[in-house]
Amino acid sequence: MHNKAGFFLWNLQQLSIAVPMSRTMKLYPLRFCRPATVYLSWNPKSHLFNNSNYSIQTSNRHLFRTASLFKSNSYTTQTKPISTVTAFEVDKHLCLRKLSLYSKQALISDDGVKKRSVHHETSNEDDFTKETKPTDTDNRKLFQExxxxxxVLDIFVEDPTLPSSKYFSAMWRIAKRMSDDQIRTEKQLMFNHPAFCQLCEQVMQEAMVIYFNQLVSSLYAVVKLGIPQHTLLVQTLLRVVQERINECDGKGLAILSATLEAMEPCKNVDALQAGLRILVDQQLWNIEEIFTLQTLMRCIGKDAPTSLKRKLEMKALRELDRFSVLNSQRMFEVLAAMNYRSIPLLNECSKKVIGTIHGCPLKVLINIMQSCRDLRYYNSDLFRAIADYITVTFDVWKLKQVIFLLIVFENLGFRPVHLLDTFMKKIIDEPDILSMKNITCILHICSSLNHVNSCHTQEFLKVLTSALTGYLFHISSENLLNAVCSLCLMNHFPLAPMNQLLKQDVIQELLTSGDTERNANKLDILDRCLKLDIPHYKAVEFVLPQLPSTPLPSNKKAEQVLSILLGDGYFLKHMWLPHNYQVDFEIRMDTNTNRVLPVSDLDVATSADTQRVAILCIPRSVYCLNSTHPKGFFAMKLRHLKLMGFHVILVNNWELEKLEMDDAITFLKNEIYSPRALPAADNEFNKHMLK
Structure with missing residues (x-):
């Protein structure tokens, strides 16, 4: 006892020498952290690799004036009295990273004094580390029992022999295997447990002395368990990780990046993410695990410097030979999280996904396609392989899974013909599986992609119309508008849904509530179809608000070609037609002589001996991906232009821009004077014009 008391007094004396002054502050157990008082002065560039001595900050930047323990909608509010403690500025050498609060060793100084222990003496640092570090057996036992x-909290109260980080890690591992309802109840019991606050306080006290990987594991578990980010516990752990970030190794980088990915932006998170980017830049070429590399790529975010993104791309390309199937599948989401389109990486990973697509979960395939959409990466071979795989295994999937997949295909503009045919046959054979929400989605997909199957389309539309009619008294006005508009795009006009939609009160509701601009655009489509496709239908007249005008394309090269080929007085540009349609160029041809008429002769020309020709300069977006199949709205426009008496010539902008002027003139000459334009024209004259 005398030796113990002497040793305690000696340590107290050394501590008083190292800390000449103290400061008193108010401490709240697990209080909220005011966003305005979080640590703001940490500069990762100047402190990240600074090895000079530092002291524990005693500022109350993480403290709240209130004594509230939690304040959340789903958790009850608890309060604790304010306690006052004295915080000392401790020298760095007195703060041992490998010291646990429950280790059997006493404080050890660096001045050559002999190390003391209650049970034995040791001079080997490995032995010291081995005794203070919990074994994997202890962790497994805590998890299994x-x-x-x-x-876990009960065991913490009965026998708190492990670092507090292990208890939080065990709780997170247990929570992962629970259902959503069960974890919601368990979290409530955890927050109400009398030992929870004590465990949180111990985590904050041990933060400076436990291993760094245990520290970031604690932060990860705390965040995943749903403890509010603005609490003192989370903000304290974030701050300590900032101070100790120099100790971060490859494993720590992976855990820390996964933690930051799950957190909302705040001052401490942003500062730590900036420091992490600097660490990644410094340690990038030492990272060996592909999973760790991908986790870091996800975490650095979209705002990371382009130079760092390129370094990560080079590192990933260097490791391509070591990519597993899972790594290749995951790379799409990783690049989307970075907002960095690396064509070489995406192409190589696409090949691996195509080669190993059988057995791939549908959720993974959907994530891949969504990432491709975000990255604007359109690989028709990849999409076709996914569609063929789903078609072959169609009976395995639920209807809502296939519909969600088709929605992603529609967003990409890709038309999976065989999958859509199989899907339509499934709907025809089992119409009872349709719900109100499914009907609207299915009609939108088929109309947007303009999918027409000669064998099943009419029967398919009848089944959908019959199902829609059964929901007329339950469907909302906007959903009814969406469904009817989709049917109109497919040139199908069921009377019952249209009569219900065109009631005066329904029209008024659509134009005064919800997304009125979007509703007005759809009503405009409906109005065009009623007046052109079924002019005999007596509909209620409705006045639409003024729709915003779209900017007209320049089409300078096409205009130059027409000027050389026909002359300036033989065509009109940017013509507005009835029913709010616009064409880029219009010319008129005499059907008897097959010649282009001057603009001055248009007024005297009769409709019997003239043919109106509309020249449309179109972008790729009006077609389905890598095809010449027009999408829904453009297909409707072509149908209506023909009903208005036009022969339509399509000029692909991206192809015309590649052609030399002579080739472009030849191309348009072939289109204008081709036998397709005027079937009754003299073929000999056409041959002469094409020479």
């Missing part, structure tokens, strides 16, 4: 989060 507990079936709930409260069980």
């Amino acid at each position: 507990c079936n709930s989060l409260s069980d």
